[in-house]
Structures are given as C-alpha cells and as structure tokens.
Amino acid sequence: MAYKYDDENIFAKILRGEIPNDTVLENEYALAFRDINPQRPHHVLIIPKGRYVSFDHFAKEAADDQIIGYIQAIGAVCDLLNVSIDNGDGFRMIANSGQHGVQEVPHLHVHILGGSSCGKMIQS
Ligand code: AMP
DSSP states (O other), X not given: XXXXXXXXXXXXXXXXXXXXXXXXXXXXXXXXXXXXXXXXXXXXXXXXXXXXXXXXXXXXXXXHHHHHHHHHHHHHHHHHTTOOTTTSOOEEEEOOOTTTTTOSSSSOOEEXXXXXXXXXXXXX
C-alpha cells in the first residue's frame, strides 16, 4: 500500500512558511525547530523538507542526498544543544510512527529530548 501524505498537516504549513516556528537549524534538506510543548529542557523536532509521512517511508523512498542531509542535520542539532555524548549528557531520539506509534503530525519528525534524564524508555 502506498504512503499517503497530507499537504495540510501542520509541519507542511511550517515548511511553506504559513505557520511560525522557533527555528534551531536549517539546511537544504531539513528544518529543526523547538517543540511547542517541550517535554524536557531541550525538545527539538527535526523534519525533512520532502513529503514523507514517517521514518519507514523516508528510509524506503528518499534519495540518498535527502537521507544524508537529514541525518547530518540531526547530528548538528545535537551539537547545537550540547547533548552529544562526546561532550554532553546525551539525549533521547524518538520517531513516533503511525497509529500504534501514536504519531500526531503525519510528516516525519524526530524528537530530540535532552537537558535532563528521559527516564525509562517505555513505562510498564
Ligand atoms: P508526535 O506525537 O510524535 O507526532 O509529535 C508531534 C509534536 O509536534 C508534539 O510534541 C507537539 O507538541 C508538536 N507540535 C505540534 N504543533 C507544533 C508547532 N506548531 N510547533 C512546534 N511543535 C508543534
């Protein structure tokens, strides 16, 4: 079954400049901005500029340069936030996907959470 992308999702509107955002970093392939409802002292969302619903969609259908540019943006954001484990205290990266992943916005985004412990991965 083909992935269906909704051009009216809120992150598509952010990419088109229709909704403001608190940008942390931008490159040719990705935009990173602060989550409007932060769950940790650092909470940044990183989205690809292409029309991808989820990480699996992106992994299967994105071009190599899109994948490289997106992953490099994630690394650069970790450096900007000082959460990289080479000189910081680490972070959690989350990519909620689809119904069981409880994804609210259907445009691929990873959450980078840091600045304090994120606790156990999944509460039992
Ligand atoms: P998810 O449940 O993984 O789809 O996460 C969606 C995230 O987008 C949530 O953490 C929201 O707080 C965040 N969010 C929704 N609208 C905006 C917005 N306009 N600017 C920044 N973050 C947003």
